[in-house]
Amino acid sequence: LDNDGYSCSDCDDTDPLRNPGLTEIGCDGIDNDCDPGTDDVFDGDNDGFDCDVDCKDDDPNVFPGAIEIPCDFVNNDCDTATLDIFDLDLDGYDCQFDCDEYDANVNPGMPEIGCDGIDNDCDPFTLDFDDADSDTYRCDQDCNDMDPLVNPGAFEKCDDGIDNDCDGDVDGADSDCTCADLDGDGYQCQDCDDGDPAINPAAVEICDDGIDNDCNPATIDIDDVDGDGFDCLADCDDTNPFIRPNAAEICDDGIDNDCNPATLDIVDNDGDGFTCDVDCNDNDPAINPGMTELCNDTIDNDCNPSTVDIGDLDFDGVICTFDCDDGDNMISPNLPEICNDGIDNDCNPATPDVFDADGDGTTCDVDCDDMDSARGQLIAEKCNDGIDNDCDGDVDGADSDCSCGDVDLDGYSCTDCDDAVASVNPGAIEVCNDGIDNDCNPATPDVGDLDNDGFLCTEDCDDQDPLAFPSGQEICNDGIDNDCNPATPDLIDADSDTYLCDVDCDDNDPLINPGQPELGCDGIDNDCDPMTSDLADFDMDGFTCVDGSVRGGAITVLASSPTATVTVVNNTFYNNAMPSGIGGAIYVDDLDATGSGMVANNVFFNNQAELGGGIVHTFFYGDLNNNDFSMNTPGDFYDAGGSGMSRRANLFVDPQLSSTSTANYRLAPGSPLIDAGDPTLAPTNDFDRIERPYDGDGDMTALPDIGAFEWPSGEVLNLMSVGPDAFVWQVEDPDDVYNVYRASLGNLKNTGNYTQPPLLPVPEQFCEFPASALPFGDGYRPPNGIVAYYLVTHRGFAVEGSLGTDWNGVLRLNAFPCP
Structure with a gap:
């Protein structure tokens, strides 16, 4: 069917x-075969597994436990949980892309190796017969297609153990081998590429260029040359181990330390508002230029090495190691404890905060004036002193307890601060250092300076006399111990001219004493005899000096002797006037018309007269030469008649005086009168007794200057004695600037501005004082008999002087030029 x-x-x-x-x-x-004896469960493919467990019993390669074959779309192990797509050889490519899942060296990521018969890159279009080393020879022709220096066209080298030309013969066995230096780099057979001078055994291996630059195959092309853990591809400077990707960027060194151009070179690492170029520790926000230096922590907290680590931050005179609060100048070991303020003011925890400072039996917290022992809760109220003596809030008559008796009968009642002691009352004199308010005036110091002479009563031998104090100058024959030294005689010879002060009319000048001759016309009593005329003819030369009346605003010279010679040399006549006379500066008259003379090297500046603002001469037969006339009215000179005066080499220019605000009119630097005088007439010393001439214009020829002073010369500062251990400078010109130099011996200092300079012979400027800062004191006096010299400059002049309270001399110019 x-x-x-x-x-x-x-x-x-x-x-x-x-x-x-x-x-x-x-x-x-x-029952497929219609035979009930045939078993329905059996192993159909003879793979050892019956069909009831074998998921494909007609295929002996499929059974439980079989190896799963990737990407065959077959359940080889009969386990549906096993993936069919996976990476068997663990080369990073699964079977969908890997053309040989059993060889990890074959995958799409591998380069094609020529002439090996394998599709190494899983790309059938990649030629197997390729030129891998790009030397123009394919792998089937090239005996080493991984080395561009080995190919049939290369030169055979004789001693490298390589068949360079791929003819099968190596080194000496090859009749073509050569050892020439073809590239001129100094290497022959050792050169692994004799066609490139940049490749030789001495070359440095270049990172990742694929070339054996140093002819050493052992040298890694991508290496870590500096040993910092990063190879040359990642390391931006593989010659420096401190430059690498994980290094910290160093501030402001101009180097990319961490191999990251985005990292800023100047940063604020600790976020304290200060970048690393000014922050001395940019890893600690508590250290930067804005911080306050902490005491004795050995750290430069404010990034200022000049700030002392153990300093005095609050400037209270106590360094921080001893100051319990160095940020508050009201707290220090030198300050007294303040009552009941809860603060350790004196940095002594043992000092109680509540105490009895005045010892009146009442502590400061309830004593209305704990600095006054006459005020306190245990003190009786006085009726008329205007003070709340018993600290009850009521004053004088308002207090029912007040009393005003005179218990000690000293004539004082309520105003008496101690009515039990008669020597204590408002009329008493304060006794020095006895701890008692003798005059009942708390404002009077117990150790004070009653006579205001600068010395406390504990130092002053007579604190009632301002002329007696330890550094005072002994005043001649006054019967007082002025210097508080009984050994100092009352009769002294201060200028050492052998005349005691009781007969010496100027005991500070050795040229003035009873033994000196009277010098005419100098306005000084040279011989200490007021009866000696200053206007006499002392040298008996027929001349007398006249303090001009209607003739000669400065001097009048009258010559009456036939042999008289008129000489007026090296003077400075400034601002003299004869409004109703003749000769604004000088008047010269040879009365008998027989004399001769010389008027030379003088300055006539800004003099006025009715006739002859500078000079008027009559019957004068002499020379008028090398003078300077300027701004004299009317006219510079006037011949009143009969004169035979010659005139030569006179100047008519501004003399350029350094100062006209004082009586000393010296020449300023650059004055045309410097070195312009007649050398045959000038005296050997100028007005300051300084030797002349001096080469003021620096032309190597010393000539005298016109005028009374030789440049540079003259007294610029005067020494004023203020005691045996100090001295001051007195400024001549308040508009000038002075520079002070130390020359030798001793110290000169000005508090806050002065430091000791180097010694001569090379003077070195160390400070400059405007005149407003002088006089200054606080000086040091060398021992008696020692002279200390200093240089002082005044508008470019160098000045030298002897300093001391009993030394002779004045500050004078010397030959040292100013720097």
């Missing part, structure tokens, strides 16, 4: 797939 060729023997004649001629199909639950 089913047309399968079987009739009665067919066990199911309705199913052509069941008949005795068919093979039994395992595990289908059907």
Whole structure:
């Protein structure tokens, strides 16, 4: 019935797939061969697994436990949980892309290796016969297609152990081998590329260029040359181990330390508002230029090495190691404890905060004035002193307890601060250093300076007399111990001229004493005899000096002797006037018209007269030469008649005086009168007794200057004695600037401005004082008999002087030029 060729023997004649001629199909639950003796469960593919467990019993390669073949789309291990797509060789490519899942060296990421017969890159279009080293020879021709220096066209080298030209012979066995230096780099057979001078055994291996630069195959092309853990591809400077990607950026060194151009070179690492170029520790926000230096912590907190670590921050005179609060100048070991303020003011925890400062039996917290022992809760109230003596809030009559008796009978009652002691009352004199308010005036110091002479009563031998004190100058024959030294005689010879002060009319000048001759016309009593005339003819030369009346605003010279010679040399006449006379500066008259003379090297400046603002001469037969006339009115000179005076080499220019505000009119630097005088007439010393001439213009020829002073010369500062241990400078010109130099011996200092300079012979400027800062004192006096010299400059002049309270001399110019 089913047309399968079987009739009665067919066990199911309705199913052509069941008949005795068919093979039994395992595990289908059907008697396929119509033989009940045939087992329905069997191993159809002889793979050791029956069909009831074998998911494909007609394929011996499929059974439980078989290796799953990737990407064959067959359940090889009969386990549906096993993936068919995976990376068997663990080369990073699964079987969909890996053309050989059993070889990790074959995948799309591998380069094609020429001539190995393998599709290394899983790309059938990549030629297997390639030129891998790009030396123009394919791998089937090139005996080493990974080395561009090995190919049939290369030169055979004789001693490198390589068949360079691929002819089968190596080194000396090859008749073509050579050892020339073809590229001129100094290497022959050792040169692995003799066609490139940049490649030789001495070259440095260049990172990741694919070339054996140093001819050493052992040198890694991508290496960590500096050993800092980063190879040359990642390291921006592989020659320096301190430059690498994980290095800290160093501030302001101009180097990319962390190999990250985005990292700033100047940063604020600690976020304290100060960048690393000014922050001395940019990893600590507590250290920067804005911080206060902490005491004795050995750290430069404010980034200023000049700030002392153990300093005095509050400037109270106590360094921080001893000051319990160096930020508050009201707290220090030198200060008294303040009552009941809760602060350790004196930095002594043992000092009580509540105490009895005046010892009146009442502590400061309840004493209305704990600095006054006459005020306190235990003190009796006085009726008329205007003070709350008993600290009850009531004053005088308002207090029912007040009393005003005179117990000690000293004439004082309520105003008496101690009515039990008669020597203590408002009329008493304060006794020095006795601890008692003798005059009942708390404002009077117990150790004071009653006579205001600068010395306390504990130092002053007579604190009632301002003329007696320890550094005082002994005054001649006054019967007082002025210097508080009984050994100092009352009769002294201060200028050492052998005349005691009781007969010496000027005991500070050795040229003035009873033994000196009277010098005419100098206005000084030279011989200490007021009866000696200053206007006499002392040299008996026929001349007398006249303090001009209607003739000669400065001097009048009258010559009456036939042999008289008039000489007026090296004077400075400034601002003299004869409004109703003649000769604003000088008047010269040879009365008998027989004399001769010389008027030379003088300065006539700004003199006025009715006639002859500078000079008027009559019957004068002499020379008028090398003088300077300027701004004299009317006219510079006037001949009143009969004179035969010659005139030569006179100047008519501004003399350029350094100062006209004082009586000393010296020449300023650059004056045309410097070195302009007649050398045959000038005296050997100038007005300051300084030797002349001096080469003032620096032309190597010393000539005298016109005028009374030789430049540079003259007294600029005067020494004023203020005691045996100090001295001051007195400024001549308040508009000038003075520079002070130390020359030798001793100290000169000005508090706050002066430091000791180097010694001569090379003077070196160390400080400059405007005149307003002088006089200054606080000096040091060398021992008696020693002279200390200093240089002082005044508008470019160098000045030298002897300093001391009893030394002779004045400050004078010397030959040292100013720097």
